[in-house]
Amino acid sequence: MDTGLAGKTAIITGATANIGRAIALGLAAEGATVVAVGRDQEAGARLVTLCRDLGAADAIFVAADMTAPASPARILEAALEFGPVAVLVNNVGGNVGAGFFADSDPATWAGDIDLNLGTVLRMTHAVLPGMIAARSGAIVNIGSTAGLVGDYMLPVYSAAKAAVHGFTKVLAKEVGQHGIRVNCVAPYGTVSSDPDAFSKGSRFNRENSFFARAFAGTSPEDMARRARQTVLGRPVATPEEVASLAVYLASDKAGFITGQIYPVDGGSLL
Template structure:
């Protein structure tokens, strides 16, 4: 399907792994110009090469840590040098750890909040003025079903993702009259099926052993409470399924859609 995205400049944060990588590659397949943002230089260069192979009009990797307050403006400047930014995909996020709120260390809360909400606010704030000037743009935030129902043992992460959903809705009201659409995708447990999709910094990289460490010492009973049943016979979405929705929401075919939070959850919230 031709979504008429050829030549449009799209920023994708967290583009070196999993969902972000799948989104960047899908936009490339439509002939968009890609600004792939991440921390892993080697993985970033690989994504750029793959984007060009897929048909991207242009592709550039910007090495940046979005928790750095100055990173968003630097990324926006690099993107505008390529051309007017038509699409922003705020994909960076993830839980820092896991556990019960009553047992949490308040010193750790800011990390979860900043990674999941602060990065979205700063990146959006950096690209929005130019979109407003042009009266055109699409912003897609990656939230989580954790922000809809709360993930057991992930209290601050869930709250931060809920804030991303709320920000999506209020910003859509604010900038809709200016020709800018803002939507959000809330996946459940998404994983890539491509072994090439896990950069060194990814939580899903087997070498990092992130999830075993995060839930070390958790009882089987509590782990069972974390599970949600889907109705489609498999536990999680693929990164490609999330990317397909992002591609549609960025296109003019979704021109009358804004302020929405779409669960990609296999019916687990039913």
């Protein structure tokens, strides 16, 4: 299937781990020029090599903290060395912590909101003028089923992802007249079996023990309430299963699809 992505420049944030890494590799396999963004230089270098091996027109890694307001302009400058940006995948995100909202410290709310929503707003704002000038482009936001139903003990994260979904819809209405499409993929749990899929900063890197710390002291009853059952006999998706949808939505084959939120959840919302 000719996706029309060959030679097009694509920016992927949070590209060195899990879903973002799989999306970068998926776009590379379609012959796109991959501009991978992350914080782990070593993981970024490995990713660039893999992208080139898979057939990317070219690939570079841009080391950047997406919560820094100046990062989008620097990423865009690097991407424009290859030509106009045709695809933006806003993948970076995650929960800063976990717990009940009544027990939360208001000082921590901004972290979840900025990581999941602020980064999307700033990076999108940076690329839109070029897409409008070109009268074409595809933006794929990575939301979450948490933004559809709310994840137990992740109240601010869930709210931020719901905001990403809402932003997807309104932006699609605004920029459709310029030939730009905006869609969102909303995964449930997604974990790779490949140990190389998790960069140093990833929540899923075992050395970080993020989830053990985030849910330390949580009762078995509350952990059970957090779980949602799928109907497919396994609890999580692979990154590639999420990435395949993102690549499709970025491609010419999805040319009449915009403003949509697509769960990848194994039927957990049924």
